[in-house]
Amino acid sequence: MVDPRHQKLAKVLVHYSLKLQPGDKLAIKSKDIAAPLVREVYREAIRAGAYVTTFIGLEGLQEIELQESNDEQLEYVSDFNVFVTDYFDATLTIWAEENTRAMSTIDPKRIAKKRKAQATLTKRSLERMANGTERWCGTLYPTQAHAQDARMPLSAYEDFVYGAGLLDLEDPIAAWRKIHAEQQRIADFLAQHDEIHIVTPNTDITYRVGGRKWINCAGTENFPDGEVFSGPIEDSVNGTVRFSYPAIYDGNEVEDVYLTFEHGKVVESSASRGLDFLNAMLDTDAGSRTLGEVAFGLNYSIQQFSGDTLFDEKIGGTMHMALGASLPESGGVNESGLHWDMVCDLRQGKVYADGQLCYEDGKFII
Template sequence: YNTKALSGVDPQRIAKSRRAGAKLQTRFMERAAAGELHWTLTAYPTNAAAQDANMSLAEYADFVFGAGLMNDDDPVARWREIDAQQEKICQFLNTRAQLRIVSKDTDISMSIAGRKWINCSGHENFPDGEVFTGPVEDSVNGHIRFSFPGIYAGKEIEDIRLEFKDGKVVKATAAKGEELLQALLETDAGARFVGEVAVGTNFGIQKFTRNMLFDEKIGGTVHLAIGASYPESGGKNESGIHWDMLCDMREGGEIYADGQLIYKDGKFLLDL
């Protein structure tokens, strides 16, 4: 298991590969949304993954089991509690039309009208812990600075900043790895649009590991994915990529729904 196997590959070839797989990815997402295809993604502790996370293998194994709440007296009951709590958040957000995310060097707004928020509580990804939807494709406006490196094909892209106008990325910079960032944005017509906006809710995950299975779930973060939408959310964007990037909200971050402050410093304020 070599997490850096594609590190030396030309960014243009990586983007070309993603374009070639676009129809397959679209079909996979459609079948999953229709309930025709069932899958579960998890991670087994390996030395390579532990090294990426700056941990020993033993530390990383403890981290993996802790992220899945496997050390709880009754993990199944705990995940059912999380499922019920997150479902209330989703039901609330399903009644809202506008979302605004504010954090350091970030102020971005989008329409979520008519879209469905999805409760992620261990049925597909494990560990889990997020709620997400696909924003209205041409509605995203503003700018965002991602707190953590973007990881793609074993490469790190640092200090990513994106500016959106009418849904589309119109400016993109990075302190490191900008060539790959620009290549990914040119993958296809859908690669410059947001396919997913999500809030991480798993406070058993607090450390960045360079594995998005874990990192996108970090409690107190939000993430955006450029590229393909998940059809079950009502999102319509199609692309050969679906690339998540992570923003820390734990120090001063705020989320507004229809102008109401619903989230601050990494936690929901809703009394549900």
């Protein structure tokens, strides 16, 4: 029996997030465990007139590649992947893991080497999204592994996931359009300012965004959504930030991360657990110690940490910062094979825009 929430999500993804039109070439990328949702998205995309290609992966292949490859294999970029990066009008990525910690025993230097090799593809993909030649969206299919990370039974986690996407409402598309209007007001305010100063009991950091663009993410950048983000002027970041929640990347969890920036670069790093992995990622390439993204989480339907960045970076009352690659649509120019979002709770914090208090205790007060 088809889960009606899969049908509803498929309609949102196809008609709102990706805005598929007849003749569009769509790629769906996922794991086989997500087959129930893949089928419904495939069905809806076909009905919309799209030409659909699926890329369905098997659990464990990435670990084999990273464990067994020699350096030349790790650095190899296939002509096929280059072709795929330029071919599709729209791409949907559905994350679905049977073991979210499968990468945790891989040498982090090997992960960094692979990420560095993929940097050119990452850059090209981000450029296409920025110039509008590719529409991309990422979402998550709830599995037992994701539910365990969130410390929930699967049924409760499914309710959490679909509730975060407002799929429990009769018309989620109308609800996301309303959120878009409210977030645009915030983005427009921030766009009028340059220096952003963030203060919490453990954070005091400034960055500049003058001339950069604040992007309103309301269900079209990924799903669920609920944030505004920009690309900071690369050499403008100064101060120290403590990320309140564990920072998770490729199944590796780093706890109690402190980063100190001087003139845009991380000059000091510490963590209570996972410091070796953190430092290996910081040394991925020339751009991995620089912030590529700054953002505010505005989805107040998400109020708890779940161990998955797709949701955690959107928690209403938080901010996140991403080490590594900029998202070109924001005007950022940092290049890296890394893009690692880390989340800081602002519910006991203040934000100043050019000295004006604009955010307090988890909400904008403009």
